[in-house]
Structures are given as structure tokens and as C-alpha cells.
Amino acid sequence: MAAQAHPHIFIKQNVVALFDPSGLTGFRLTWRFDPMYSSMMRADFVSTKGGPLTPADVKNLHDKSFVDLEDVHYFTTVTFNGKPLPLDTPTNFSATADGGTIVYTFDIPVRPDPHDLRPENVVAITVFDPSYYVYYELASDNPVAVTSGTALKAACGASVVWRDSIGWGRVHSDLVTCTYHSPR
Amino acid sequence: MQRRRFLSFGVLLAIAARAAGAFADPFNGSHVVPADTGSMFLIPSAILVRLAHMQMQLNDVISREFRSVHDTGSIAAALAILALAFLYGVLHAAAPGHGKTIVGSYFVANESRWRSGLFMGGAISLLKGLVAIAIVVVMSLILHVKEIETANQGAIVGCVSYALVVVIGCAVFWRTAMGRDCGHSYGRAASGHVHGATCASADHGSVVPTSVSDHSATNFRRFVIAATGMVPCSSAIIIMLFALANDAMGMGIAAVAALSLGMAVTVSAVGVVGIGARPVLVRAARGAGQNLAHAERTVRLVGAAAMVVFSGLLMLGAMSQI
Numbered sequence: 386m387a388a389q390a391h392p393h394i395f396i397k398q399n400v401v402a403l404f405d406p407s408g409l410t411g412f413r414l415t416w417r418f419d420p421m422y423s424s425m426m427r428a429d430f431v432s433t434k435g436g437p438l439t440p441a442d443v444k445n446l447h448d449k450s451f452v453d454l455e456d457v458h459y460f461t462t463v464t465f466n467g468k469p470l471p472l473d474t475p476t477n478f479s480a481t482a483d484g485g486t487i488v489y490t491f492d493i494p495v496r497p498d499p500h501d502l503r504p505e506n507v508v509a510i511t512v513f514d515p516s517y518y519v520y521y522e523l524a525s526d527n528p529v530a531v532t533s534g535t536a537l538k539a540a541c542g543a544s545v546v547w548r549d550s551i552g553w554g555r556v557h558s559d560l561v562t563c564t565y566h567s568p569r
Numbered sequence: 570m571q572r573r574r575f576l577s578f579g580v581l582l583a584i585a586a587r588a589a590g591a592f593a594d595p596f597n598g599s600h601v602v603p604a605d606t607g608s609m610f611l612i613p614s615a616i617l618v619r620l621a622h623m624q625m626q627l628n629d630v631i632s633r634e635f636r637s638v639h640d641t642g643s644i645a646a647a648l649a650i651l652a653l654a655f656l657y658g659v660l661h662a663a664a665p666g667h668g669k670t671i672v673g674s675y676f677v678a679n680e681s682r683w684r685s686g687l688f689m690g691g692a693i694s695l696l697k698g699l700v701a702i703a704i705v706v707v708m709s710l711i712l713h714v715k716e717i718e719t720a721n722q723g724a725i726v727g728c729v730s731y732a733l734v735v736v737i738g739c740a741v742f743w744r745t746a747m748g749r750d751c752g753h754s755y756g757r758a759a760s761g762h763v764h765g766a767t768c769a770s771a772d773h774g775s776v777v778p779t780s781v782s783d784h785s786a787t788n789f790r791r792f793v794i795a796a797t798g799m800v801p802c803s804s805a806i807i808i809m810l811f812a813l814a815n816d817a818m819g820m821g822i823a824a825v826a827a828l829s830l831g832m833a834v835t836v837s838a839v840g841v842v843g844i845g846a847r848p849v850l851v852r853a854a855r856g857a858g859q860n861l862a863h864a865e866r867t868v869r870l871v872g873a874a875a876m877v878v879f880s881g882l883l884m885l886g887a888m889s890q891i
Contacts, residue, residue, distance in 0.1 A: 392621045392624060392625070392664075393803050393804065393807065394596065395624070395625035395628055397625075419625060419628045419629065419632075420628065420629060420632035420633075421628055421632055421807050421808070421810075421811045422596075422807070424632075424716075424810070424811050424814045425716040425717050425720060425807070425810060425811075426596070426717070427814075428715075428810075429715045429716050429717050434814075450596045451596075454596075485632065485636070517621075519596075520621045520622075520624075520625060522622065522625065556617055556618055557618045
């Protein structure tokens with residue numbers, strides 16, 4: 386197991402919590418692949434060796450190197466006021482090439498059960514591969530942000546949490562926690 | 570007594586089977602099967618995360634230097650790649666895999682000289698690098714296989730390799746448990762040579778070794794090296810592929826050589842620890858009231874069982890990737 390299990394894909398991540406007047410609607414995740422894996426993705430799934438990606442390239446990446454992540458719930462776990470929240474199928478998938486780096490951006494919609502709403506809510510998201518094949522880390526600049534959450538006094542911050550891995554014991558993983566007020 | 574030994578051996582195997590997880594490249598259309606959680610490696614997880622973070626940074630820097638070698642032909646950048654690849658190798662091999670556990674348990678099971686530990690770690694790591702280069706040349710350059718598939722070749726070769734080591738470990742365990750094995754089985758069986766009560770291995774100087782058992786000790790070690798070293802290191806394949814993408818094949822080969830040397834440092838260190846641990850373990854077993862021959866046998870059984878468990882785990886993990 387281990388010969389393959391140590392991280393071979395490194396991803397720097399940005400998390401944006403998405404709000405509308407009714408409350409939390411989802412998270413926008415940006416995954417920036419390491420240059421070496423990006424180069425392999427480019428060779429396997431992109432029609433050109435350099436330059437921007439065409440819409441066909443983006444579709445190819447989406448179909449061959451993204452949709453199957455549904456099996457692992459996009460490595461994403463969300464809890465709402467302490468309860469696990471089911472995730473909808475991601476929307477707004479896009480892929481870009483930034484120099485030698487492939488970057489995925491997509492939204493994971495979430496809809497908290499109205500019964501679970503409290504005057505003040507706490508929602509937490511982690512992205513973690515328990516097999517440790519993919520290593521996720523929050524990006525160093527602007528790792529966490531909020532959109533349209535001002536009216537609900539939404540605020541997000543990053544911390545670290547222990548996660549159980551497969552065969553590696555407990556390892557650290559980034560946790561993004563947001564608080565917001567329910568609309569009156 | 571013997572039944573108890575086999576029972577404990579079975580339990581170890583069961584633990585191995587349970588702890589093995591499923592690993593696959595999730596970005597290549599593979600399906601990942603959730604598996605049980607269990608901790609089998611004794612690396613503190615905080616260190617593990619540090620290692621992953623450092624590898625990520627090295628990955629960034631090495632790829633940047635590759636581009637500047639490609640763009641400007643800078644010698645400084647080339648030297649930087651070699652130094653960084655070496656460091657990457659040291660760190661990367663510290664993470665589970667790379668034959669450390671197999672090398673460590675081999676040397677617990679087989680009394681050996683310090684030099685053998687260094688040699689075995691070096692030989693395994695260099696072989697891994699060579700296999701990686703060969704795989705990239707054949708699969709990517711000649712057969713034009715997809716790059717991500719090429720990088721995942723380790724799983725198939727790994728499966729065969731770990732199965733071989735399981736067989737080796739089982740053979741050592743079985744013969745020792747049956748009382749047929751002192752040191753290296755083949756030598757003794759072939760020469761009819763009878764060891765003293767210490768049951769020392771063939772390459773240990775204190776018991777007069779026959780040339781036959783000396784020879785088979787070397788053969789045995791070569792077999793372990795070949796079985797473990799034939800699994801290519803995925804990182805070496807990834808670096809080679811990246812070098813090719815940047816039209817720098819020669820630089821890629823040099824970088825893989827540096828990476829292998831780095832891994833050799835870590836793997837050899839574990840071999841040396843195994844060699845150093847053996848007398849300590851034997852003393853501990855004697856402290857538990859066993860005579861020397863008995864203590865040596867117990868330690869040998871533990872080492873052989875560890876070989877089987879660790880390579881069994883690696884095998885199951887590799888199998889789930891295919």
C-alpha cells in the first residue's frame with residue numbers, strides 16, 4: 386500500500402463560502418495542482434502542450450479527471466452545526482492553465498436543513514484524502530474568503546483538525562470554519 | 570509451543586489484511602474503495618504532514634529549475650536540481666514504502682555486518698531508480714502510454730515484488746519454526762555443515778562459515794534486493810516524465826540518480842538500525858529466560874514475521890490499485 390500511498394499529488398486549495406440572503410448556498414473550491422502532476426494531466430487530457438485551455442480541453446478534464454471524484458465525495462466533508470451535511474453534485478466546473486499549473490475551480494452546493502438552523506450557525510469544511518495519495522493544503526494567499534455574507538455577519542477562518550487516514554494513523558488536515566446568523 | 574507460534578503468525582497476517590487500504594489515483598478515473606482505518610507505521614503523523622509539505626515545496630522548486638535548465642541551460646539550475654532531488658529522495662523514502670520495513674526486518678532476522686545494511690539500502694534504491702527510468706523509456710517514449718498510467722505502473726510490479734518478499738519471509742519463518750534453519754537454510758542443507766549451539770548465520774564471523782553457506786547468504790540477499798528493488802519509485806517516474814516534457818532527458822536521468830542516492834541514505838539507515846537492533850532483541854529474549862540458541866531463533870522468527878506482514882500489507886495495497 387505504502388509504496389503508492391505517500392503523497393504523489395499535491396494540491397493547494399482556496400475555499401470561498403457562498404451566501405445569498407437566505408443563508409449558506411455552498412462552497413467554491415479552487416484546486417491548484419503541483420507542476421509535475423499538472424504536466425502529466427496536460428499530456429494526458431489536454432490537446433496542446435502550452436497556452437490556455439480550450440473549452441474542449443476543459444470538458445475532457447471534467448469528464449476524465451473530475452467526475453469520478455464523486456465516488457470519494459470530492460474528498461470533501463461538511464458539517465453544519467455539528468451534523469454532517471450531504472453535498473450536491475458540483476456545478477460551475479472550470480479548468481485553467483496558469484503557467485505550468487492546472488487549476489480546477491468548482492462550486493459544491495449545500496443546503497442546510499431548515500430544522501437545523503440556529504440563530505447563529507457554525508459550518509465547517511475539510512478536504513482530505515484518507516489514503517494520502519493526494520495531499521491538500523490551504524494556499525498561502527487568500528486561502529479563505531466569503532461572498533455576499535455581510536448581511537448575515539458571515540465570517541470564516543482556517544484551523545487544523547486531526548483526520549483518520551487509511552493505515553497512516555491520524556494526520557493533520559486544514560479545516561475551514563464559518564459562522565453566520567440565520568436571516569430574520 | 571509450535572502451534573502457538575503458527576497461531577501468532579496467523580494473527581499477524583490477519584492484522585495485515587485488515588489494515589491494508591485501497592489506493593488509486595482518483596484523478597484518472599479510478600474508483601477508490603473506502604477501507605478500514607488502522608495505523609501500522611510508527612511515524613508520528615505530525616512528521617508525516619511536515620514531510621508531505623516539504624515534498625510539495627521541493628516539487629515546486631525542482632520543476633521551476635527544470636524550466637530554467639530548459640530555457641537558459643543554466644548550470645546552476647542543473648546543480649540545484651541534483652541537490653534538491655537528493656533531498657527529495659531522503660525525505661520521500663522516510664515516508665512509508667521504499668522497502669525500509671522489509672530491509673529493517675530482514676536484518677532483524679539475519680545477523681549481518683554493518684556494511685551489508687549500507688549495501689542493501691543502496692542497491693535497492695538504485696535499482697528502483699533504474700526501473701523507473703526503464704519504465705518511462707519503454708512505456709512513455711516507445712509505447713506512448715498515458716503519463717498518469719505510466720506513473721501508476723508501480724502498483725503492478727509492486728504486487729509481484731511484495732508477493733516474492735512474502736514468500737521469502739514465509740520460507741525463513743517456516744524453516745526456523747521447524748528447527749531446520751540456522752542462519753541461511755540453503756547453505757546448511759547443501760553442505761551438511763552443522764553449526765554450533767549459537768545457530769549463527771553464515772556471514773557472521775564468530776562461527777566458521779563454509780564457503781557454500783557464505784555463497785547462499787549472498788544469493789539470498791541478492792534475491793531480497795531484486796524482489797524489493799524491482800518496484801519503481803513513482804516519484805522517480807514522475808520526475809522522469811517531467812524532464813521529458815521539458816526536453817531534458819539527460820537531466821531527468823541525473824535527477825533520478827540523485828533521488829535514488831537520497832533514498833539510499835534513508836533506507837540504508839533503517840537497515841543499519843535493524844542490524845543494531847538484533848543483538849538488543851536477542852539480549853531481551855535471553856533476559857526472558859531463553860538460552861542463546863533459543864533467543865536467536867525467537868528474534869529470527871519475529872524478523873521473518875515482520876517481513877511477511879509488511880510486504881503482505883504492501884501487496885494488498887498494490888493489488889487494490891490494479
